[in-house]
Amino acid sequence: xxxxxxxNMSDQTTRLEAVPAEWAGLGGRGLTSTIVAAxxxxxxxxxxxxxxxxxxxxxLTGTAxxxxxxxxxxAKSPLxxxxxxxxxxxxxxxxxxxLGIKALIIEGMPAKDAWYSLHVNKDGVTIQEETELxxxxxxAVIEALEARLGKKTGVxxxxxxxxxxxxxxxxxxxxxxxxxxxxGRGGLxxxxxxxxxxxxxxxxxxxxxxxxxxxxxxxxAARTFAKALLAHPVSGEGLPTxxxxxxxxxxxxxxxxxxxxxxxxxxxxxxxxxxETMHDVISARGGKTRHGCHAGxxxxxxxxxxxxxxxxxxxxxEYETIWGLGADCCIDNLDDIARADSIMxxxxxxxxxxxxxxxxxxxxxILSFGDSKEMLRLLGExxxxxxxxxxxxxxxxxxxxxxxxxxxxxxxxxxxxxxYDPRSVKGIGITYATSTMxxxxxxxxxxxxxxxNVGGYVDPLKKExxxxxxxxxxxxxxxxxxxxxxxxxxxxxxxxxECLPALIDMINARFGINLTGDDVTNLGKHILKVEHQFNIExxxxxxxxxxxxxxxxxKVAPHNAVWDFSGEEIDEFWNF
Amino acid sequence: xxxxxxxxxxxxxxxFKIAPQEVPAGTKCLAIVINLGLTEDEVGVVLVNGRHATxxxxxxxxxxxxxxxxVGGG
Numbered sequence: 006x007x008x009x010x011x012x013n014m015s016d017q018t019t020r021l022e023a024v025p026a027e028w029a030g031l032g033g034r035g036l037t038s039t040i041v042a043a044x045x046x047x048x049x050x051x052x053x054x055x056x057x058x059x060x061x062x063x064x065l066t067g068t069a070x071x072x073x074x075x076x077x078x079x080a081k082s083p084l085x086x087x088x089x090x091x092x093x094x095x096x097x098x099x100x101x102x103x104l105g106i107k108a109l110i111i112e113g114m115p116a117k118d119a120w121y122s123l124h125v126n127k128d129g130v131t132i133q134e135e136t137e138l139x140x141x142x143x144x145a146v147i148e149a150l151e152a153r154l155g156k157k158t159g160v161x162x163x164x165x166x167x168x169x170x171x172x173x174x175x176x177x178x179x180x181x182x183x184x185x186x187x188x189g190r191g192g193l194x195x196x197x198x199x200x201x202x203x204x205x206x207x208x209x210x211x212x213x214x215x216x217x218x219x220x221x222x223x224x225x226a227a228r229t230f231a232k233a234l235l236a237h238p239v240s241g242e243g244l245p246t247x248x249x250x251x252x253x254x255x256x257x258x259x260x261x262x263x264x265x266x267x268x269x270x271x272x273x274x275x276x277x278x279x280x281e282t283m284h285d286v287i288s289a290r291g292g293k294t295r296h297g298c299h300a301g302x303x304x305x306x307x308x309x310x311x312x313x314x315x316x317x318x319x320x321x322x323e324y325e326t327i328w329g330l331g332a333d334c335c336i337d338n339l340d341d342i343a344r345a346d347s348i349m350x351x352x353x354x355x356x357x358x359x360x361x362x363x364x365x366x367x368x369x370x371i372l373s374f375g376d377s378k379e380m381l382r383l384l385g386e387x388x389x390x391x392x393x394x395x396x397x398x399x400x401x402x403x404x405x406x407x408x409x410x411x412x413x414x415x416x417x418x419x420x421x422x423x424x425y426d427p428r429s430v431k432g433i434g435i436t437y438a439t440s441t442m443x444x445x446x447x448x449x450x451x452x453x454x455x456x457x458n459v460g461g462y463v464d465p466l467k468k469e470x471x472x473x474x475x476x477x478x479x480x481x482x483x484x485x486x487x488x489x490x491x492x493x494x495x496x497x498x499x500x501x502x503e504c505l506p507a508l509i510d511m512i513n514a515r516f517g518i519n520l521t522g523d524d525v526t527n528l529g530k531h532i533l534k535v536e537h538q539f540n541i542e543x544x545x546x547x548x549x550x551x552x553x554x555x556x557x558x559x560k561v562a563p564h565n566a567v568w569d570f571s572g573e574e575i576d577e578f579w580n581f
Numbered sequence: 582x583x584x585x586x587x588x589x590x591x592x593x594x595x596x597f598k599i600a601p602q603e604v605p606a607g608t609k610c611l612a613i614v615i616n617l618g619l620t621e622d623e624v625g626v627v628l629v630n631g632r633h634a635t636x637x638x639x640x641x642x643x644x645x646x647x648x649x650x651x652v653g654g655g
Binding site: 447 | 587589590591593598625626628631632633647649650651652653654655
């Protein structure tokens with residue numbers, strides 16, 4: 006039977022609880038946001054005793070459904086002050102699901118000045134004091150835990166950035182190759198650090214496993230679903246071949262690739278850091294162009310990127326990271342960007358927030374645009390070691406902007422704006438402005454329809470249709486984020502009619518229920534409203550649903566576009 | 582007239598990244614696509630001077646035409 010694990014760090018107790026009826030139909034983001042909204046006072050300090058860190062696998066996680074192995078992490082964000090859900094691949098989600106754990110809730114704060122670890126297995130969860138691995142990077146933690154507890158051990162860990170509670174800290178998840186995936190956004194690593202938990206180890210041996218209510222129906226739906234994923238050109242061919250970084254050239258050509266801290270919309274060195282170039286470099290150096298972040302992923306958008314000597318450098322090397330450290334920082338050296346990616350994994354910092362931050366830091370004159378060597382030094386020697394400058398940088402783009410008096414600071418609700426310029430791709434601007442998470446492209450990925458001709462086409466340079474597009478995608482995404490599915494299933498789901506019904510059929514067959522498409526839409530709406538209400542109680546108003554002023558006044562080349570939505574037009578978003 | 586043709590992703594295989602093309606006035610994007618040995622269905626995104634266009638779009642002197650298969654990421 007499914008259960009909730011609750012850990013109280015204040016009195017060092019753990020509890021096994023039955024799943025309340027109102028949580029039974031929820032998973033992933035739907036569950037983490039519901040728990041955070043119900044149990045965390047919206048006005049609390051995100052790094053204080055009243056915040057809670059919640060992990061939840063999705064509704065389909067642990068089953069044979071393709072691409073269903075995502076884990077949601079939720080809390081009040083120390084970066085944004087809003088509710089936060091960030092999901093990641095890796096092995097932990099499927100292990101927790103097979104143990105019958107619907108959610109792991111960590112609350113309170115230890116009184117003693119000591120570090121701890123949690124160990125989750127078939128009997129529940131235990132708290133142990135930890136000394137050996139404190140101060141260590143994430144790769145060293147994973148290596149040590151595999152030696153200590155066995156190769157198959159699942160790991161959730163924070164690096165030094167999380168230990169020092171910097172607000173760009175992430176939570177790292179061990180992937181099937183003992184490398185790293187991340188709950189990247191919103192500073193959840195700092196929340197874990199505030200609870201003084203260095204790592205969570207997971208052993209799923211002897212767990213109850215997943216029971217499917219209607220195995221035949223599930224099998225049939227799972228087959229249809231997988232077929233749709235492989236049939237769509239984006240999920241079946243583009244992503245496996247070039248990874249997400251295929252977007253560099255597309256956005257560059259469309260004038261939506263933020264360059265030099267959001268000053269221009271295209272980058273001279275784009276081709277050198279593009280997915281096409283990266284594919285050739287990986288192939289020539291004996292890396293892997295295809296790689297899955299969790300067992301059962303059939304899209305395989307990840308890769309293994311080797312250095313020029315054929316030695317492993319990084320994996321899970323994403324478009325947003327490459328865009329940010331590349332075009333936005335005017336760096337066209339893909340190897341240095343890969344080195345930075347590896348350091349960020351190791352010290353445990355969000356690669357999107359950090360990339361946006363470096364654009365602001367360059368504008369501030371902390372380092373020069375294009376200086377990749379100094380960027381690597383700042384990552385390892387300042388942020389990784391927690392020097393005073395490192396802590397300012399580790400606080401993200403907004404932190405550096407404030408400390409250095411920069412006015413061009415691309416953040417919404419203090420979270421860095423990723424990879425797509427909202428002036429020349431207007432739909433994504435609505436998502437950045439209105440998302441309950443702060444600026445987050447994944448919350449309602451209008452790039453699909455604005456740029457890529459997936460799910461129809463809405464002209465990225467015009468205002469018409471953008472609010473509705475963003476709203477529909479944000480509702481659908483909130484629902485998909487609750488299933489444990491990778492968000493890239495949205496590409497086939499938008500274009501292939503059998504895909505979404507097959508996804509719903511899998512949920513119905515898994516639980517023996519009868520959800521309709523409308524039920525799923527209503528779930529998405531409900532989640533957004535729960536999250537929005539939390540934010541309102543935390544002090545956010547519609548005036549926070551705005552983009553930074555410079556987008557209104559500074560034209561971005563080549564289309565000379567500005568952000569021209571009025572507040573009233575943006576606020577229409579919440580009219581559902 | 583002359584246009585600049587840019588190809589991306591799999592369209593580059595056994596072709597090129599960027600090349601000037603001499604084409605008759607009034608040429609539509611579709612004619613360029615067919616000339617490359619591609620079909621309409623294979624084309625995902627068509628940009629003319631950085632703006633989305635349909636394959637019926639008529640090209641002008643000095644235009645830049647960028648062709649992508651259906652790709653995505655994020």
